[in-house]
Amino acid sequence: MADTYDLVILGSGPGGYVAAIRASQLGLKVAIVERERLGGICLNWGCIPTKALLRTSEIYHYMQNAESYGLKADNVGFDLAKVVDRSRKVAGQLNAGVKGLMKKNKVTVVEGVGTVTAKGKLSVKQGDKTVELEAKNIIVATGARARDLPFAKADGKTIWTYRHAMVPTEMPTKLLVIGSGAIGVEFASFYNDMGADVTIVEMLPRILPVEDEEVSAFMNKALTKQGIKLLTGTGLEGLAPSGGGVTAKIKHKDGKVVEETFSHAIVAIGIVPNTENIGLEALGVETDRGHIKTDGYGRTNVDGIWAIGDVTGAPWLAHKASHEGIIAVEKIAGGSPHQMDKANIPGCTYSRPQVASVGMTEAKAKEAGYELKVGKFPFIGNGKAIALGEAEGFVKTVFDAKTGELLGAHMVGAEVTELIQGYVVARQLETTEAELMETVFAHPTLSEMMHESVLGAYGRSIHY
Structure with missing residues (x-):
């Protein structure tokens, strides 16, 4: 006898587990199927542990350059095993957190390898045992894996x-x-x-x-x-x-x-979507180069089968997957969510210096036929950046000259991955240059550069 649910989610990454929580909040009976660890690649092997490693290298860089801050740090070194161990503990802590969230939200976690066997039916293999699940709706959130070179597969050694x-x-x-x-x-x-x-x-x-x-x-x-x-x-x-x-x-x-x-x-x-051997072919679910084709709500061409996250194509980002999960679940529950707007998804690179952006590049905006006003403000003109010893970088904003619409924002420098959300909110609210110019930015902060970049687009920059 199959266990019956309102919704079964295949995959527990940032798309799957967020969708499960929202579904539970909306009163749906939910099960989530995971073959490895709750939290998926992002939490266990991607976004989070990578940032832990990058934090270590950032501090190591500062220690090696302590003298520029009036400090002394002699014989600076590191223990690679401890660096890795810290990263894994961070991932482990968050994995435990997701387990707690599943329990709190009464989401049934089914461990094993899941396969969609028919509309509304999943089979989960747990070693020698098989568990059968039924649900009116199934969300595929199986993520993706690293792409190998065709002439040299990764061996884990060199x-x-x-x-x-x-x-x-x-x-x-x-x-x-x-x-x-x-x-x-x-x-x-x-x-x-x-x-x-x-x-x-x-x-x-x-x-x-x-x-x-x-x-x-x-x-x-x-x-x-x-x-x-x-x-x-x-x-x-x-x-x-x-x-x-x-x-x-x-x-x-x-x-x-x-x-x-x-x-x-x-x-x-790049990556390869995990869409093979999960039963999609037999159901006739449409794909494009392995990625599942969906509409703005996450629906596939097969009734009752939905897909979110990396399996649906670019951008391959955790926050995109989470938002797709929310949209899909709210639609399943009978709500009227907005369709996914990929133009408002920020992209971040956590290198040194950091990079962050949202919307159209200057070149793409020109290509689309817009008449532009472009503002740019350097970190060297910002008091907080100079005080931090991080005076390299800039903030760039691209506006439609006719309407004042913020078409895109692009940043490079210290902590810009934290700053970009201001422009994401501005785009979501359909803010024009007028509202941004009239916004008061705290001093001294790096965020003042966001204001100055907007002012600069209209010939009004104060500090540059």
Whole structure:
């Protein structure tokens, strides 16, 4: 006899577990199926433990530069095992927190490998045992995994994915990072600050290619100044373990292929959605290059089957998955939520310096035919940034010259991942430059640069 629910969610990442909580709040009887650990990749192997590592490297950087703050820190070093252990404990604490939230919200947790066997039916394999579940609605939130190079699969020894890079048993001496998206740049930043000799290879003409061109250019200079070697417009022809390390065949812009040996390589070339072998094909659920096709509410083409998070395509971000989960559940419960607006999803890179953005880049806005007003304010003009010793970076805002609509905002510098939400709220409220100009920003704060950037777009900047 199958256990019956109003909703069953396959996957407990930031999309799945948030959807489960909201469903419970709305009075639905909910079960969540998880094959590994509650919290999914983000909490256990992605967003959170990576930030713990980056916090360590940030503090290590400050310790090495203590003298610039009038402090003394001699014989600075680190214990790699303890660095990793701290990161894993942070992940473990949050995993326990999600377990507590499931219990508090009366969500049934079913451990095992789930498969959708028919409309409204799931089969969960638990070793030799199988549990049958039934529900009017099923949400697929199975996430994604790291994409391997076709000619060199990660072995966990010298060729790593992000999962291996988070739990190193040895410190790389010479590291190759393949791909310069957020994941690649974050790991390059971490390992460089911890003392590795780092090279990034990027096929496209610039690093962080989804960001505004000025941000990419600034990051190129900043990372190069830190000692990271950046090879853009450069391909990888081969990668193979060699003599305790790894040998890469790197094809440079001029077409010349050069072999170079590294101690380790991190493959950060994107993700593959976890949509295979969960029963979607038999039901006829439509996909596009493996990603499940949905409408603005998370509905698939098959009645009663919904999908959220990384399985539905870009942007592959935890907060996007969570918001999709809320929308889907509220629709299932008979509400009238707004459809997902991906243009208002912020993107953040937690490197040193940090990068954050929302909305259209200047180039995309021009491409779309807008007449623009663009403001830009440097960190060097901000008193708090100077006091922090973090005077490198800028805030950039892009407005529709005709309506005053904030089309996009782009930041690079200290703590910008915390600042970006101000512009996200502004876009969600459909705020124009007028309201932003009339807003009072506390002094001294980094947020004052947000105000100054808006003023600058209209020729009214005070401090620059």
